[in-house]
Amino acid sequence: MTDTPETYTAKDEVGQVRARRTRWERTWIELKKAPLTAWFGMIVIACYVFVAVFAGWLAPYAEADSSFGAYLPWGDGHVFGTDQIGRDIFSRMIFGARNTMGIAFATTCLAFLIGGGFALMAAISRGWVDQVISRFVDVLMAIPSLIFALMLLSIFGSSIPSLIMIIAVLDSTRVFRLTRAVAMNVVVMEYVEAARLRGEGLGWIMRREILPNIMPPLVAEFGLRFSFVFLTIAALSFLGVGIQPPTADWGSMVRDNASLIQFAQYDLKAGITPLLPAAAIALLTVAVNFVVDWFLMKTSGLKE
Amino acid sequence: MSDDLLLHMKNIVIDGFSDERWHPIIKGIDLTLKRGEVLGLIGESGAGKSTLGLAAMGFGRPGIRLTSGEIWFDGKDLMTATEAERQSLRGSRIAYVAQSAAAAFNPAHRLIDQTIEASLSHGVKSAAEAAEDAKSLYAAMDLPDPENIGFRYPHQVSGGQLQRAMTAMAMSARPDLIVFDEPTTALDVTTQVNVLAAMREAVDRFNTAAIYITHDLAVVAQMADRIKVLRYGEEVEEAETQEMLSNPKHPYTKTLWAVRSIVKAAETSDDYVLQIDNVTAAYGTVPVLHNVSISVPRGKTIAVVGESGSGKSTTARVITGLLPPKEGQVLFNGEPLPPALKGRSKDQLQRIQMIYQMADTAMNPRHTVREMIGRPVEFYLGLKGRAVDKRVSELLNLIELDDSFLDRLAGELSGGQKQRICIARALAAEPEVIICDEVTSALDQVVQEGILRLLMRLQKDLGVTYIFITHDIATVQAISDEIVVMWMGKVVEQGIKDEIMQPPYPEYTELLLSSVPTMDVGWLKGAVAARKAMTIAAQTGEA
Numbered sequence: 001m002t003d004t005p006e007t008y009t010a011k012d013e014v015g016q017v018r019a020r021r022t023r024w025e026r027t028w029i030e031l032k033k034a035p036l037t038a039w040f041g042m043i044v045i046a047c048y049v050f051v052a053v054f055a056g057w058l059a060p061y062a063e064a065d066s067s068f069g070a071y072l073p074w075g076d077g078h079v080f081g082t083d084q085i086g087r088d089i090f091s092r093m094i095f096g097a098r099n100t101m102g103i104a105f106a107t108t109c110l111a112f113l114i115g116g117g118f119a120l121m122a123a124i125s126r127g128w129v130d131q132v133i134s135r136f137v138d139v140l141m142a143i144p145s146l147i148f149a150l151m152l153l154s155i156f157g158s159s160i161p162s163l164i165m166i167i168a169v170l171d172s173t174r175v176f177r178l179t180r181a182v183a184m185n186v187v188v189m190e191y192v193e194a195a196r197l198r199g200e201g202l203g204w205i206m207r208r209e210i211l212p213n214i215m216p217p218l219v220a221e222f223g224l225r226f227s228f229v230f231l232t233i234a235a236l237s238f239l240g241v242g243i244q245p246p247t248a249d250w251g252s253m254v255r256d257n258a259s260l261i262q263f264a265q266y267d268l269k270a271g272i273t274p275l276l277p278a279a280a281i282a283l284l285t286v287a288v289n290f291v292v293d294w295f296l297m298k299t300s301g302l303k304e
Numbered sequence: 305m306s307d308d309l310l311l312h313m314k315n316i317v318i319d320g321f322s323d324e325r326w327h328p329i330i331k332g333i334d335l336t337l338k339r340g341e342v343l344g345l346i347g348e349s350g351a352g353k354s355t356l357g358l359a360a361m362g363f364g365r366p367g368i369r370l371t372s373g374e375i376w377f378d379g380k381d382l383m384t385a386t387e388a389e390r391q392s393l394r395g396s397r398i399a400y401v402a403q404s405a406a407a408a409f410n411p412a413h414r415l416i417d418q419t420i421e422a423s424l425s426h427g428v429k430s431a432a433e434a435a436e437d438a439k440s441l442y443a444a445m446d447l448p449d450p451e452n453i454g455f456r457y458p459h460q461v462s463g464g465q466l467q468r469a470m471t472a473m474a475m476s477a478r479p480d481l482i483v484f485d486e487p488t489t490a491l492d493v494t495t496q497v498n499v500l501a502a503m504r505e506a507v508d509r510f511n512t513a514a515i516y517i518t519h520d521l522a523v524v525a526q527m528a529d530r531i532k533v534l535r536y537g538e539e540v541e542e543a544e545t546q547e548m549l550s551n552p553k554h555p556y557t558k559t560l561w562a563v564r565s566i567v568k569a570a571e572t573s574d575d576y577v578l579q580i581d582n583v584t585a586a587y588g589t590v591p592v593l594h595n596v597s598i599s600v601p602r603g604k605t606i607a608v609v610g611e612s613g614s615g616k617s618t619t620a621r622v623i624t625g626l627l628p629p630k631e632g633q634v635l636f637n638g639e640p641l642p643p644a645l646k647g648r649s650k651d652q653l654q655r656i657q658m659i660y661q662m663a664d665t666a667m668n669p670r671h672t673v674r675e676m677i678g679r680p681v682e683f684y685l686g687l688k689g690r691a692v693d694k695r696v697s698e699l700l701n702l703i704e705l706d707d708s709f710l711d712r713l714a715g716e717l718s719g720g721q722k723q724r725i726c727i728a729r730a731l732a733a734e735p736e737v738i739i740c741d742e743v744t745s746a747l748d749q750v751v752q753e754g755i756l757r758l759l760m761r762l763q764k765d766l767g768v769t770y771i772f773i774t775h776d777i778a779t780v781q782a783i784s785d786e787i788v789v790m791w792m793g794k795v796v797e798q799g800i801k802d803e804i805m806q807p808p809y810p811e812y813t814e815l816l817l818s819s820v821p822t823m824d825v826g827w828l829k830g831a832v833a834a835r836k837a838m839t840i841a842a843q844t845g846e847a
Contacts, residue, residue, distance in 0.1 A: 191665065191666055191667055191668040193626070196645065198679070198683060198733075199653040199683070208668075213669065213670055
């Protein structure tokens with residue numbers, strides 16, 4: 001029984017396995033191949049994060065310092081002038097990056113925790129558990145989310161925790177749908193069955209068997225979801241039920257100074273002022289989408 | 305160049321792109337094919353068979369480039385021809401039959417529309433002519449109800465019928481050359497015979513030349529006039545079929561021939577580790593198993609054979625508790641096992657392990673070998689840290705691999721290595737029974753042999769019991785002690801190997817045994833004649 005043919009040994013089946021590259025080497029190779037748009041996106045995001053983190057040092061004035069004259073013009077100690085009660089707009093833009101992005105990030109994380117968790121549970125358990133959760137999600141999705149958010153915010157009040165909570169729950173429905181769909185493809189694999197036969201619990205199957213295999217679409221979705229949450233918060237703030245003064249926020253800054261736009265014919269710079277926070281929102285959204293596009297193309301092999 | 309030479313490939317070099325470099329896949333192969341001749345290409349996976357077959361059509365899959373050489377097809381060099389010229393040949397004068405007919409057909413169109421598509425787009429025939437011709441081709445391919453079967457959709461016919469419809473599709477424009485790429489690999493043995501016979505007949509009737517790619521020697525012996533053996537992108541040997549079978553020259557070819565050299569004397573015992581007692585099971589309301597009773601002797605190998613749909617794998621699901629039976633029970637060491645997975649204790653789960661057919665899907669692509677084998681060690685035996693590593697090393701040695709595999713992912717292993725890791729994962733639990741579900745059928749002959757030897761050695765050393773589910777009679781011959789023949793959810797017979805393999809057989813067993821190709825040039829004709837005589841054939845056909 002030991003006389004296996006000399007041409008065959010199990011070890012030699014894959015002859016030349018190269019030493020595995022480290023994570024950094026692989027990341028670097030991918031980065032080098034990244035298109036220009038992705039680089040643009042990554043640089044913009046990095047700048048935003050930098051500004052958000054070091055807002056306290058970068059801003060020339062405090063967030064809620066209203067000790068200046070109202071509607072001061074550009075220049076002269078105030079790069080973008082001051083707003084209707086005399087706060088430095090440039091400083092508020094910088095603090096706004098921290099507040100709006102921080103809240104959006106927290107909300108997106110929470111949405112993924114809720115939506116992803118329930119989705120994996122539904123995908124693994126199937127049967128009635130899946131039915132109950134999925135139908136509940138259907139009901140939530142059937143109500144227009146902005147109107148629903150307005151209603152809930154007027155019930156619970158516009159504090160930052162309730163803002164995060166409400167938007168997270170409403171957005172988690174989309175995360176749920178996506179996660180459940182991709183997880184369904186993995187759940188039927190035999191390695192999941194093998195884990196079940198081994199007697200593994202729900203937590204292990206969720207975290208160790210399924211999650212690592214569905215990461216790419218989830219990471220891409222995280223980027224997009226972040227953009228949407230960000231826009232929702234800005235929209236709510238613009239409507240006056242989002243982030244409340246004196247906390248600086250891009251959405252409410254657009255609203256507060258919106259009337260300035262009609263003075264564009266007299267002073268172009270004053271007319272542009274309310275558009276600045278809007279442009280900041282737009283730029284970040286575009287940047288995130290560039291990066292997500294590249295990531296999606298890389299992981300799913302989708303061209304165009 | 306003589307006139308009846310249809311295809312002449314000279315010194316073909318083909319590169320494939322991976323890891324940002326071009327690697328040679330085909331390293332300078334010559335190939336000639338006369339009109340009406342069938343050439344068999346054999347070799348293990350990765351030998352470059354399919355790549356060479358596609359190159360004969362002047363085609364390279366994405367990530368493949370035809371680097372150098374000449375491909376003369378009927379006086380035209382496909383290497384220098386424009387893409388439009390090649391396009392005009394494909395479908396009309398060269399056709400391709402893929403391995404998976406189910407994946408190659410568009411599910412949204414009727415069979416007949418797809419069958420005549422190539423003829424129409426090349427303007428060979430009018431639609432009405434082509435449709436009439438398609439019906440006669442269906443008849444030639446021995447498809448049931450040739451007048452109407454073309455109006456069905458792909459999901460409404462069986463796998464074997466679909467594969468034959470695909471051959472009809474290739475034949476539609478009466479090409480001079482057809483490339484068959486493992487067309488029967490995905491089929492049951494009993495179905496394979498019919499498809500092979502139909503293909504052979506069609507090729508003979510229309511005097512079509514063919515390149516037949518397979519890794520199954522017995523099949524190629526039926527189809528090919530000449531055989532070419534490939535390995536690592538190089539030609540090993542080429543000869544007439546008869547010559548090649550009787551007198552292989554190269555040592556590698558000899559090992560291919562000598563594969564089924566495992567012999568094992570059947571032993572049995574009355575000490576049953578597992579007893580399946582009168583089990584009836586169903587998926588929803590669809591009954592699958594009817595009063596199945598199987599007794600598994602301790603420390604022996606019991607083979608469960610039958611074609612797909614016979615209930616083999618369902619039996620495994622009942623044993624593991626994935627599918628609780630409607631009636632009956634499973635006794636383990638004399639004690640009844642709880643019917644559902646949830647009711648079983650960790651200890652009971654540990655005692656019965658399972659190895660799957662497709663090691664690819666049975667291994668989590670994001671786990672390293674260390675994690676995969678280490679987890680059951682940790683989970684069942686409660687070992688921690690260094691003790692786990694030590695045990696994993698021992699297990700790797702047991703399956704003839706070493707510690708250099710610890711940090712590899714599934715994608716960095718070959719098919720045989722993957723299956724070995726799966727075996728190690730099952731062994732890690734220190735089970736009494738291992739259910740092997742078609743564990744070798746996705747592997748090459750040589751690798752299969754290695755795995756079977758390993759399993760036998762492990763049984764001798766560790767005394768583990770195997771329930772070996774397979775449709776491959778050769779494997780059964782090699783390793784089993786007892787055999788259970790299943791058909792349509794029932795046990796046809798159970799007994800010691802030597803008794804089952806000796807006549808007289810029950811009808812179904814005979815059909816199954818007679819469907820296994822042998823390495824004998826005239827086998828196909830004999831088998832087809834014998835099957836026609838067999839009344840049972842009508843019922844077991846694939847419809």
